[in-house]
Amino acid sequence: MIYLDNSATTRPYPEVLKSYQKAASQYYANPSSIHHFGGEAEQLLSRARNQAAALLDVEEEEIIFTSGGTEGNNLAIKGIALEHQNRGRHIITSQIEHPSVLEACKALESMGFEVTYIPVDHYGKVNPDDIQKAIRPDTILISIMHVNSELGTIQPIDQIGMIADQYPKLFFHVDHVQGLGKVPLHLKKARVDLCTMSGHKIHGLKGTGILYVRKGIKLHPLLHGGGQERNQRSGTENVAGAVSMVKAMRLIFEEQNQQFHHLKSLSRQLRECLKQDERIRINSPQDGAPHIVNLSVPGFKPEVIIHALGKRDIYISTKSACSSKHADESAVLSACGLDPKYTKSALRISFSYLNTDQEVQTFCTTFRDVLHELKEVMG
Incomplete structure (x- = not known):
């Protein structure tokens, strides 16, 4: 997992x-x-x-x-x-x-x-x-x-x-x-x-x-x-x-003192991977916390992607349970003024010090495969 x-x-x-x-x-x-x-x-x-x-x-x-x-x-x-x-x-x-x-x-x-x-x-x-x-x-x-x-x-x-x-x-x-x-x-x-x-x-x-x-x-x-x-x-x-x-x-403070660079490395690897696909928009700021990366894939429903990854024993999430006028929209991204195509297709990947470089690589490969398969199904 x-x-x-x-x-x-x-x-x-x-x-x-x-x-x-x-x-x-x-x-x-x-x-x-x-x-x-x-x-x-x-x-x-x-x-x-x-x-x-x-x-x-x-x-x-x-x-x-x-x-x-x-x-x-x-x-x-x-x-x-x-x-x-x-x-x-x-x-x-x-x-x-x-x-x-x-x-x-x-x-x-x-x-x-x-x-x-x-x-x-x-x-x-x-x-x-x-x-x-x-x-x-x-x-x-x-x-x-x-x-x-x-x-x-x-x-x-x-x-x-x-x-x-x-x-x-x-x-x-x-x-x-x-x-x-x-x-x-x-x-x-x-x-x-x-x-x-x-x-x-x-x-x-x-x-x-x-x-x-x-x-x-x-x-x-x-x-x-x-x-x-x-x-x-x-x-x-x-x-x-x-x-x-x-x-x-x-x-956790011991981890923060000894492994903070590890979180930054995981975030950097993930961002480099995501940037290779022009369909993906990274919403998180470059200078944000290293353990959270938010992204949007317009045209794909977040829940569908999450369930597809879950079948492969990989677990990420969509928006936080914040209140919103639209059930399928991220209230946070909406407040940031982003286009609805991004606010309605947001996904969140969040690391801990326990995650590994290999897990990021596996996620990236699987994520690309999932997007390809879903695109095929969509026509």
Whole structure:
């Protein structure tokens, strides 16, 4: 099998599974229990939190363990909006954010908040000047993703952070789900206030994640109850999940330090192969994240190509599950102003550090064969 859909999810590292199994089987007590067994679970959770903070170069109290990207984005956006609405009710985001950001903003709009959706250029990049111009006296939050999950576009987070930092009453949230472990981001240097991360995108487990919340920031909790996670996320802590999340982070950062050139090499090989076919348009920017390559083949339905490759045990994907006026159209590519023949024929190939040069070569050969066979069928 050749798996090239790593932006959707990744295969868990064996070490991550082992760490989860050990924590779940040996430290299964409730961390809130006052007995010694509960204390051991609490200590393990505390160590995991401390290790996560060290890996991200932040403070331990700034780490909130979550169930993943969707919860993290909702907690950050709704948490800020509801807690600080007395400051203002205006939010800034972009037109190509993840659905968990866009839908959270829409939900807030139904509650009387105003949202400005910043446009993007042909490659899906926001202009920091547009964000600067959109800021109003009642703006309380800017939410911009680091790496676009569909195009691989890297947003100018450092520049946006500098802009946001000029407004003391404004918070800056970054969805770092697709960038974590592939495109470096230093939270403090970038002046990020809140940052969302997900375990299953970095060879961790589904249902695990982290929301970084800068010290001193208060959120309105989405979940009320026992006051776990410093009153930000009530509910019995997923100790084994937290342990496995941190293990995945440690391993993916090691890969990033040692194998980043490998991802770039895979991307370069794939691009060179695709450019040989004049029917194919590469939509991803040249300077984008190395693990994502988006392309269009006008005249071919993406689902048909995906199923044909699947029969050959090769797995890629089409557009992200973003909302769109047309079910068969990529909302992200549409926002980039691309012609419908490209927005309706988009495919996404996404690598992990586990992919090989041989897999890219095999994909390229098989992809050409599939296009040839489908063209024959089409007449």
